[in-house]
Amino acid sequence: MKKTALVICPGRGTYNKPELGSISANIAASSSTIREDLQSVLDTIDAERAALGLATVSELDQAKLFKTSIHQRPENAAALIYAAGYLDFLSIDREQYDIVAMTGNSMGWYTAMACAEAWSISTSTKLVTSMAQLTADGEGAQFIYPTVDSEWRPDVERIAVVEEQIAAHPGALMHSIHYGGYAVLAGTEDACSAALAALPKADERFPMLLPGHAAFHTKLMQGAAEQAQETWPIAAFQAPQTPLVDGRGYQWLTPTADMPALHSYTLGHQVTETYDFSKAVQVAVKDYAPDHIILLGPGNGLGGAVAQALIAIGWQGLSDKADFSARQEAELPYVISMGMPEQRALVTAAQS
Structure with a gap:
């Protein structure tokens, strides 16, 4: 079977x-x-x-x-x-x-x-x-930061510091991808640089800038x-x-499937809005x-x-x-x- x-x-x-x-x-x-x-x-x-x-x-x-x-x-x-x-x-x-x-x-x-x-x-x-x-x-940058603990359970403190950075840079730093236990953030280079410097170090390698990535899945x-x-x-x-x-x-x-809607999503929303992989x-x-x-x-x-x-x-x-x-x-x-x-x-x- x-x-x-x-x-x-x-x-x-x-x-x-x-x-x-x-x-x-x-x-x-x-x-x-x-x-x-x-x-x-x-x-x-x-x-x-x-x-x-x-x-x-x-x-x-x-x-x-x-x-x-x-x-x-x-x-x-x-x-x-x-x-x-x-x-x-x-x-x-x-x-x-x-x-x-x-x-x-x-x-x-x-x-x-x-x-x-x-x-x-x-x-x-x-x-x-x-x-x-x-x-x-396109302009901007993208980076990744964990929002779970070592056992892959949601970590409220990590989630909170991510949201604090987004609030600190309104319109310039956004959720790019909800990627399981990671927040992938993107925005202007200035906002990303500031957030990278401000976020507490996690798991020895985060926050991690994604080289060669622009502000994917954002209005930029x-x-x-x-x-x-x-x-x-x-x-x-x-x-x-x-x-x-x-x-x-x-x-x-x-x-x-509605072809005009699929076209609009794939080449519109999918490009400019948060991608919720989770x-x-x-x-x-x-x-x-x-x-x-x-x-x-x-x-x-x-x-x-x-x-x-x-x-x-x-x-x-x-x-x-x-x-x-x-x-x-x-x-x-x-x-x-x-x-x-x-x-x-x-x-x-x-x-x-």
Whole structure:
């Protein structure tokens, strides 16, 4: 009997040095029944990138050395993250898993849209690149700060100091992403610098400025949103074939999705307003009650935030980090990360 799964796509910053070569390696390690299809999809993505005069995903992924100046360029990082996630999605064994819904974090929404067939491969490749360029050119900065304790339970003191900083910089510092047990804040460079200096040090490395990030998911991205809506017409959108849960917790159901509204959200609200990843996860598990949650690559950084979002609502009795860790020790973990080879093998067909 098939197991049901919620699929979650990662956002910016998840293709890093350890992931170099992972896209080509995962294709090579795939079952022969899908290997050619995966390579064909990657070839299509590469062709679209080449037509734009940009380095192909294959060239970037198969480079001998990871270079921040190249691999973390917004238009390159976005393409690598999207391609890795999309190919992971196609690698999930549908004989084992019935995908009942999808969501993503930040730019992971674009990957989710592609996986749900709301865009063609050509459109999604070009749009992901375009949005990365438009938003990266925006002003401001973005940083992250924990709002939970060491056991992943809400920490009222940390939450309070975050809110104090937002209140101290009205209109200049805002919630960018509700990311499990972390507040991702963004705003003007002055406001971010002041908040970074004022917030108490936490867990030895926070607050942490996110290099190369502008004030994503805030009103400072209004110009990018307007340009995106002028560049990408409603005609580029198609009815998603898998239910999508967006960064408000709103569901886009097939086949009745309102295309003008989906266009407006994706290139408007999603760009300029707070992205509530925690709520997206919480709504998805409540409404679809999946047997498992599958996290697409690249990397495996989503696990903690997803667990923290579940703990916040006491999902299936989870109350802290220890509960979640115990649940993950099962032969088939509840949350399965495709960025971890041993867990990837649990959701893909055996190589042949």
